[in-house]
Amino acid sequence: MNRTRVVAALVAMCVLVAGGIAQVEAHGDVSPQPVDTTGLEPLGETWLEKNPYSGNEVAIKIGSSGYNQNCARCHGLEVISGGLAPDLRYLEKGETGDEWFMQRIRHGATINGVTKMPAFEGTLSQEAMWAIRAYIEAKHDDS
Ligand code: HEC
Structure with missing residues (x-):
C-alpha cells in the first residue's frame, strides 16, 4: 500500500466509525434519501422478482x-x-440474490424490536431499488 492509499483507508475507516456512532445514538432512526432515476425505463406498480436493470450502465x-x-x-x-x-459484495448474483435483496431493502431488518436496517419501501421507488441492486451486483466478489 502506498501512502495515499493508507490515508484513504484511514479516512474511510473514520467515516465508517463516525457513521456507526451516529447510528447507535440515533437508535437506527435514519432518514432515507430519494434517488433520481431519470433515464431508466419505468417499471410500474407490480414488484418484480428479478432485476430488470442487471448490467445496465445507466x-x-x-x-x-x-x-x-x-x-x-x-x-x-x-x-x-x-x-x-453484512458485506454486500458477497450477496449472491442473479435471481436468488435479487429476491433476498428486495426482501431486505423493502422491509428492512428489525431484531428484538430494534431496527437494524430501515425499510426503504415508500421512500425509494422500485426503479431506485433495482438500480442500487445493479450497482451492488457490479461490485460482486466471488472470493
Ligand atoms: C442503519 C444501518 C443500515 C442501513 C442504512 C442499511 N442497512 Fe442493510 N443491513 C443492515 C444490517 C444490520 C443488516 C443485517 C440484518 C440481519 O442481521 O439480518 C442488513 C442487511 C442487509 C441485506 C441482507 C444481507 C445478507 O447478507 O443477508 C441487504 C441485501 C441489505 N441490508 C441491503 C441494504 C441496502 C441496499 C441499503 C440501502 C438502500 C441498506 N441495506 C441500508 C444495516 C443497514
Missing part, C-alpha cells in the same frame, strides 16, 4: 449514488463493509 451509475446516500453508512463505501452490517 442503472449502475444511478445505483452508485443511491447506494452512497442510503446504504454506505452501514454497508460501507464502495460496498466494502467495515463490519457494521
Whole structure:
C-alpha cells in the first residue's frame, strides 16, 4: 500500500466509525434519501422478482449514488463493509440474490424490536431499488 492509499483507508475507516456512532445514538432512526432515476425505463406498480436493470450502465451509475446516500453508512463505501452490517459484495448474483435483496431493502431488518436496517419501501421507488441492486451486483466478489 502506498501512502495515499493508507490515508484513504484511514479516512474511510473514520467515516465508517463516525457513521456507526451516529447510528447507535440515533437508535437506527435514519432518514432515507430519494434517488433520481431519470433515464431508466419505468417499471410500474407490480414488484418484480428479478432485476430488470442487471448490467445496465445507466442503472449502475444511478445505483452508485443511491447506494452512497442510503446504504454506505452501514454497508460501507464502495460496498466494502467495515463490519457494521453484512458485506454486500458477497450477496449472491442473479435471481436468488435479487429476491433476498428486495426482501431486505423493502422491509428492512428489525431484531428484538430494534431496527437494524430501515425499510426503504415508500421512500425509494422500485426503479431506485433495482438500480442500487445493479450497482451492488457490479461490485460482486466471488472470493
Ligand atoms: C442503519 C444501518 C443500515 C442501513 C442504512 C442499511 N442497512 Fe442493510 N443491513 C443492515 C444490517 C444490520 C443488516 C443485517 C440484518 C440481519 O442481521 O439480518 C442488513 C442487511 C442487509 C441485506 C441482507 C444481507 C445478507 O447478507 O443477508 C441487504 C441485501 C441489505 N441490508 C441491503 C441494504 C441496502 C441496499 C441499503 C440501502 C438502500 C441498506 N441495506 C441500508 C444495516 C443497514
